Amino acid sequence: MHQRRHQITERVNNEGRTSVQQLAEHFGVSVQTIRNDVRVLVQQGLLLRNHGEVLPFPHRENISYDQRRIRNEPGKALIAELCAEQLGGFQTLFMGTGSTLAELAARLGEHKGLQVITNNLHVANRLCEHPDCGLTIAGGRVRLRDRDVIGGDALRFFKRYRADTAITSVGAMDANGQLFDFNDDEVMAREAMLEQSRLRVLLLDSSKFDCLAPCHAGHIEDYDLVITDKPLPQRLQGLLIAKGKQTLSGT
Numbered sequence: 001m002h003q004r005r006h007q008i009t010e011r012v013n014n015e016g017r018t019s020v021q022q023l024a025e026h027f028g029v030s031v032q033t034i035r036n037d038v039r040v041l042v043q044q045g046l047l048l049r050n051h052g053e054v055l056p057f058p059h060r061e062n063i064s065y066d067q068r069r070i071r072n073e074p075g076k077a078l079i080a081e082l083c084a085e086q087l088g089g090f091q092t093l094f095m096g097t098g099s100t101l102a103e104l105a106a107r108l109g110e111h112k113g114l115q116v117i118t119n120n121l122h123v124a125n126r127l128c129e130h131p132d133c134g135l136t137i138a139g140g141r142v143r144l145r146d147r148d149v150i151g152g153d154a155l156r157f158f159k160r161y162r163a164d165t166a167i168t169s170v171g172a173m174d175a176n177g178q179l180f181d182f183n184d185d186e187v188m189a190r191e192a193m194l195e196q197s198r199l200r201v202l203l204l205d206s207s208k209f210d211c212l213a214p215c216h217a218g219h220i221e222d223y224d225l226v227i228t229d230k231p232l233p234q235r236l237q238g239l240l241i242a243k244g245k246q247t248l249s250g251t
Contacts, residue, residue, distance in 0.1 A: 004029075005037045009046050013056045014072065016210035017175070020052050056211045072207040075229030078250045079203050080104040082227050083167065086201075086248070089113045091164045094193040095123050097148040097186060098169035100203045102126060108133070117161050119154040119189055121147035136161075143185075154189035158196055166197035172211035173204060177220035177236050180213035187217045199224050206230040221245065 004027055011026070012018050020038065024031045038054050041047040048055040080103035087093070090113035095101050102122035108114060112132045118124055119138035127135050140153020149157070168190050171181040179202075181187050194200050202223040209232075220226060220236060221243055228249045231237065240247055 002037070002040075005041055008034070008037055008054070009041060012047055012054050014207050016207070017053050017055050020054065023054065072205045072229070075205040075207070075250075076100045076103050078229045079205055079227050080107050082248050082250070083201065083203060084108060084111070086225065086227075087111055087165070091115070092117065092162070094118070094158065094161075094163040094166040094168075094197055095120060096166070096168035096190055096193060097146065098203070100169050100205060101167065104167065104203070117158070117163060119149040119157065121149070148186075150183075150185035150189065152188075154185070155192050158189060158192035161196060163193070163197040165199040165201060166193040167201045167203065168193060169203045169205075170208065170217050171213040172208050173220065174212060175210050175233070177239065179217040179219060179222075180211075181215045181217040182213050184215055187215050190217065194218075194222065201225045201227065204228050209233075 007027070008023060011023070020031055020034050024034045027034065038047060038049055042049050076099060079100055083104050084107040087108070089111045092115040095105065095116055095118040097120045101120055105123040105126040108127070109130060114130070114132070115134040115136070116123070116127055117136045121137070121142070124135060124137045127133050138149040138154050138157040140149050140157070141151055142148065143150045170179045173179050200223045202220065202225070204226060206229050220240065223245065225246045225248065226232065226240065228247070231249045231251060232247060237247055
């Protein structure tokens with residue numbers, strides 16, 4: 001792939017919706033040159049174009065866990081630190097799937113008396129080293145690529161418990177705050193977690209802002225606390241504040 005086109009694809013996938021003008025200024029070329037690059041990338045199914053803007057392509061399948069783990073790695077680490085600071089000891093936590101949840105699990109060592117209930121084997125593996133944490137994991141079919149327990153097994157599992165706090169992530173969020181994921185299995189398990197918990201926390205790194213995925217997964221308003229590495233768009237922040245919800249970000 002042409003080097004600049006490769007860089008355009010990476011930039012849009014990492015930062016979300018971007019104007020053609022912004023890309024032209026960033027790469028120091030004309031708007032027409034960027035339009036030609038984008039036209040090729042759209043034809044290849046790598047990006048989407050809409051009224052002078054370029055958007056990430058809503059892939060049918062999520063990228064692998066290892067790819068997600070290193071995508072915006074500093075942002076995920078910051079979110080995990082912010083979340084860990086909000087948690088106290090002696091709580092029961094639901095922890096869902098995703099690389100940011102695994103980052104959080106690695107930062108819970110100072111929290112005593114935790115009871116963690118999860119379908120994320122990366123989370124479970126990290127918490128096996130925790131000096132004072134009860135751990136319950138879902139049994140059933142494992143999605144080997146991501147090491148998650150999925151489907152009806154995870155749905156029935158979470159419905160059997162109650163938790164003080166449910167901590168989840170999602171695959172994407174559009175400009176209106178609608179949330180999306182890559183398959184129904186993830187959505188169903190997450191819905192069960194939210195139904196069975198008192199406090200709902202969403203961890204959302206900025207690479208997922210203004211993106212799409214195939215399955216609708218609720219709205220950002222469904223959560224009591226939203227933690228991001230970069231501030232949410234001002235309109236979404238205002239919406240959450242008006243609903244009495246909280247947001248935290250790194251800046």
